[in-house]
Structures are given as structure tokens and as C-alpha cells.
Amino acid sequence: GAGVSQSPSNKVTEKGKDVELRCDPISGHTALYWYRQSLGQGLEFLIYFQGNSAPDKSGLPSDRFSAERTGGSVSTLTIQRTQQEDSAVYLCASSLLDRPNYGYTFGSGTRLTVV
Amino acid sequence: DQQVKQNSPSLSVQEGRISILNCDYTNSMFDYFLWYKKYPAEGPTFLISISSIKDKNEDGRFTVFLNKSAKHLSLHIVPSQPGDSAVYFCAAIRTTGNQFYFGTGTSLTVIP
Numbered sequence: 001g002a003g004v005s006q007s008p009s010n011k012v013t014e015k016g017k018d019v020e021l022r023c024d025p026i027s028g029h030t031a032l033y034w035y036r037q038s039l040g041q042g043l044e045f046l047i048y049f050q051g052n053s054a055p056d057k058s059g060l061p062s063d064r065f066s067a068e069r070t071g072g073s074v075s076t077l078t079i080q081r082t083q084q085e086d087s088a089v090y091l092c093a094s095s096l097l098d099r100p101n102y103g104y105t106f107g108s109g110t111r112l113t114v115v
Numbered sequence: 116d117q118q119v120k121q122n123s124p125s126l127s128v129q130e131g132r133i134s135i136l137n138c139d140y141t142n143s144m145f146d147y148f149l150w151y152k153k154y155p156a157e158g159p160t161f162l163i164s165i166s167s168i169k170d171k172n173e174d175g176r177f178t179v180f181l182n183k184s185a186k187h188l189s190l191h192i193v194p195s196q197p198g199d200s201a202v203y204f205c206a207a208i209r210t211t212g213n214q215f216y217f218g219t220g221t222s223l224t225v226i227p
Binding site for chain 1: 224
């Protein structure tokens with residue numbers, strides 16, 4: 001597609017349930033990021049994939065969070081046993097390479113609400 | 116359809132001078148605008164924001180200006196420092212619904 005696609009756009013889930021968020025990056029982009037934006041907070045880095053390298057998971061807030069990227073393309077962010085503090089907009093971004101003079105394209109996010 | 120645009124992919128400024136980063140948007144319904152700064156291999160960090168009901172917000176060396184009639188915002192950094200060298204993203208939010216849009220970034224280089 002022309003841009004980064006995220007699905008679903010909105011997700012309401014009950015506390016304790018697992019959720020999966022999907023990101024389809026721009027074709028050919030080797031770098032993929034997951035971030036989240038909580039209400040009143042800045043953008044929080046979660047995880048970074050670059051090509052075939054081991055992902056940088058340093059931003060994942062707990063072991064309930066995991067992500068994978070299949071075939072160097074689609075990525076899935078999984079949150080197990082969701083908590084109310086997980087409510088946020090989850091953003092995915094991709095770029096050709098992680099270089100300052102390359103543009104980053106962001107998806108419009110998945111708004112997750114844990115009730 | 117890029118609703119938030121940063122038309123300058125890069126900018127170089129001498130240390131001590133003013134850096135001006137620009138951003139244009141198309142949707143007049145955006146409620147809030149933000150600037151983020153990103154170093155290589157790190158996630159973006161929040162810098163400064165402005166509500167759509169204001170035209171200026173200042174925080175130390177950083178000032179954001181909003182011109183709603185022109186659908187334009189800018190980030191001024193003065194004086195610029197070498198540590199300011201990074202990619203700067205503007206973002207726009209519509210707090211109702213699920214609209215959260217980022218520009219593609221401007222790479223700022225502050226030359227010592």
C-alpha cells in the first residue's frame with residue numbers, strides 16, 4: 001500500500017484479555033517501530049525492528065508485551081493480560097533505513113481501550 | 116494523503132543561531148499539535164505542544180508558533196546547540212476519533 005496500515009483502528013477489550021495489534025509497513029521499508037501515546041503523555045518507544053537483526057526490545061514496559069515481524073514485513077504487537085494502564089494509541093512507523101535523512105512514515109494508530 | 120507535511124527534509128544551522136523548522140497541515144479540525152525530537156536508533160521524545168486555541172507556546176529555548184489561517188506551525192530553537200542535531204517531527208491530533216498524524220521529519224544539523 002501507499003502508507004503504513006494499522007489494524008484495528010479501535011479496540012475495546014476487557015481487563016485480563018489478550019490483544020493483537022497489526023502493522024503493515026510500506027513495502028521495502030526495513031526499519032519498523034512500535035510506539036504508544038498515552039493520554040497527556042509524550043510518544044513512548046516500545047520496540048524497533050531493523051532488517052534481519054535482533055529487535056531492540058528495550059522500550060517494552062513489561063513481559064506482557066511482545067512483538068514479532070514475519071518475513072521482514074508485517075508486524076504484530078501482542079499484549080497479554082491487558083491492564084487499564086495499557087489504554088493508549090499504539091503507533092507503528094516504518095522507514096527505508098534508520099538514517100536521519102530518511103523519512104519516517106507513521107500509521108494512524110490503534111486506539112486501545114481496556115475496560 | 117499526507118495531512119501533515121514537513122517539506123524540508125534537512126536543515127543546517129550554525130551554533131548559536133536560530134533554527135526554524137516548519138510544518139503544514141490540511142485538516143482544520145486538528146485540536147493539538149506537537150513536536151518530537153528523534154536521535155538515530157532511539158524513539159522520538161516529546162518536545163513541546165500547542166493547543167489549536169493558542170498561537171504561541173514557549174519552553175526554554177523552544178517556541179512553537181501556530182498560524183491557523185495558514186494551517187502552518189513552526190518550531191524555533193534559539194540559540195541552537197550541537198546537541199539539538201536530530202530529526203524533528205511535527206504531529207497533529209484530533210482528540211475525537213482516532214486521528215493522529217505525523218510529518219516525515221526534518222533532520223537538523225547544528226554546526227559547532
